[in-house]
Amino acid sequence: MHILTIQKSVPVVGVYDVVVCGGGPAGFIAAVTAAREGAQTALIERFGFLGGMATAGYVTPISEFKFDDAVVIGGIPWEFIQRLEAMGGAFVEPTIGNVAFDPELYKLCAQRMALEAGVHLYMNSYLSGCVRQDGVIRQAIIENKNGTEAVEGRYFIDATGDADLAHLAGVPMQPMNGESLQPLSTYFILQGVDTDSPIIREAMHHSKQGENCHCLPIRERLLGMTKTEDLPNFGGPWFCTLLRDGAVTVNMTRAAADACDNRDYTRAECELREDVFRLTDVLRRNFEEFRNCRVAGVSVQAGIRETRRIRGVHTITGQEYLSAVHYPDSIAHGMHPIDIHSSQQGQQYTHFLDRPSYVPYRALIAPDYPNLLAAGRCLSADRQAFASLRVQGSCMEMGQAAGAAAALCAQEDVPVQQADIFRLLARLRALGALL
Ligand SMILES: Cc1cc2nc3c(=O)[nH]c(=O)nc-3n(C[C@H](O)[C@H](O)[C@H](O)COP(=O)(O)OP(=O)(O)OC[C@H]3O[C@@H](n4cnc5c(N)ncnc54)[C@H](O)[C@@H]3O)c2cc1C
Numbered sequence: 001m002h003i004l005t006i007q008k009s010v011p012v013v014g015v016y017d018v019v020v021c022g023g024g025p026a027g028f029i030a031a032v033t034a035a036r037e038g039a040q041t042a043l044i045e046r047f048g049f050l051g052g053m054a055t056a057g058y059v060t061p062i063s064e065f066k067f068d069d070a071v072v073i074g075g076i077p078w079e080f081i082q083r084l085e086a087m088g089g090a091f092v093e094p095t096i097g098n099v100a101f102d103p104e105l106y107k108l109c110a111q112r113m114a115l116e117a118g119v120h121l122y123m124n125s126y127l128s129g130c131v132r133q134d135g136v137i138r139q140a141i142i143e144n145k146n147g148t149e150a151v152e153g154r155y156f157i158d159a160t161g162d163a164d165l166a167h168l169a170g171v172p173m174q175p176m177n178g179e180s181l182q183p184l185s186t187y188f189i190l191q192g193v194d195t196d197s198p199i200i201r202e203a204m205h206h207s208k209q210g211e212n213c214h215c216l217p218i219r220e221r222l223l224g225m226t227k228t229e230d231l232p233n234f235g236g237p238w239f240c241t242l243l244r245d246g247a248v249t250v251n252m253t254r255a256a257a258d259a260c261d262n263r264d265y266t267r268a269e270c271e272l273r274e275d276v277f278r279l280t281d282v283l284r285r286n287f288e289e290f291r292n293c294r295v296a297g298v299s300v301q302a303g304i305r306e307t308r309r310i311r312g313v314h315t316i317t318g319q320e321y322l323s324a325v326h327y328p329d330s331i332a333h334g335m336h337p338i339d340i341h342s343s344q345q346g347q348q349y350t351h352f353l354d355r356p357s358y359v360p361y362r363a364l365i366a367p368d369y370p371n372l373l374a375a376g377r378c379l380s381a382d383r384q385a386f387a388s389l390r391v392q393g394s395c396m397e398m399g400q401a402a403g404a405a406a407a408l409c410a411q412e413d414v415p416v417q418q419a420d421i422f423r424l425l426a427r428l429r430a431l432g433a434l435l
Pocket of ligand 1: 023025054056391395
């Protein structure tokens with residue numbers, strides 16, 4: 001391989017208090033929060049819609065807002081769920097508050113909330129670089145149909161899931177210690193499923209505390225078919241309602257790959273697309289409930305469970321997490337089981353929590369990066385704690401905290417490491433967070 005050196009003059013197309021990179025569950029909530037807290041806010045997103053894994057990956061349901069039937073994640077994330085529900089686009093399951101949703105209404109609701117708050121959207125814009133001077137990130141570099149552009153900010157929130165901005169800025173990442181990443185899974189939508197049948201009705205509502213919601217009767221029969229059917233590696237299967245008769249999302253495919261390596265990710269995307277149709281064929285031929293089904297949609301991107309996470313001021317360990325350590329700067333919760341999927345076989349390690357656990361503000365910031373916060377999947381946690389905190393409810397709550405913190409630091413003109421925690425917690429409670 002030979003290397004080209006390219007020099008470019010790039011226009012600075014906007015100057016903001018807060019620039020959020022990534023418009024998934026963590027990012028769009030971060031942007032709405034920062035804007036409502038009075039910060040001039042920009043949101044950079046590579047797709048032409050918001051929602052990240054929820055909408056580009058069809059990852060359903062949104063987990064989890066409740067523990068023992070009591071709402072734990074409040075504020076702007078919960079407001080979003082209630083608005084989506086009022087639009088006919090969400091169904092909140094009892095007990096654990098998992099949320100089944102319509103991905104198209106999700107996009108619309110998220111976009112409305114961002115625009116109403118005054119967020120400047122840079123959609124169809126890929127974050128490809130950043131300028132860092134004297135330790136401070138000055139501009140995010142984006143690529144879109146206008147060419148290469150720069151978006152300037154006083155504070156930046158990395159909500160790209162893969163910690164792209166932090167990586168580009170040189171933030172050290174969590175070590176992998178020789179372990180393999182959790183597998184990728186491409187979700188798909190099946191139409192024409194017998195959603196009135198007892199097996200599917202039971203499987204598509206994920207509402208039981210302390211239970212893996214995969215469809216055991218179908219899993220057991222599939223495992224018995226490994227000699228008669230040419231079955232690819234599969235997990236679950238998990239089915240989820242799409243709030244309309246005859247349609248379910250399916251989480252079943254899986255492939256080992258590093259989604260931050262372009263060639264590996266490309267290979268996995270292609271394999272997983274083949275597997276969607278192979279598995280649908282197996283379901284159609286062997287299970288009465290799927291006899292008339294067809295693939296109505298394949299997620300825009302393969303679902304990514306795990307990639308880069310920052311090495312923050314504090315790294316949440318599995319031990320802390322399982323003991324539900326409450327920190328003086330707790331800003332978010334986790335309620336999902338520790339849920340580690342094996343990339344080699346369709347196996348899964350699951351450990352259910354006795355009570356909600358916590359995320360400290362210090363897990364969203366890195367030492368030596370005075371104007372950068374990370375929210376969502378790229379937080380600072382070890383593999384165990386991360387394997388629970390990666391779900392969308394927790395990512396949204398981290399987004400809310402990062403947005404409020406960035407707006408507060410912008411008002412006080414202080415580095416993120418010197419945020420006034422007492423004021424931050426007060427602002428989060430005022431927004432409805434249940435801390
Ligand atoms: C197979 C699978 C099953 C899952 N099951 C569940 C479940 O049952 N319940 C649950 O709640 N969660 C589940 N999850 C986890 C959950 O979907 C994600 O961890 C969560 O969406 C992470 O949110 P995020 O905002 O941090 O990142 P993401 O949702 O990944 O959002 C990141 C956003 O940043 C954008 N972006 C990324 N890079 C760039 C760039 N360079 N430039 C511009 N934009 C960029 C992306 O397009 C995206 O919109 C599952 C995930 C997978 C893969």
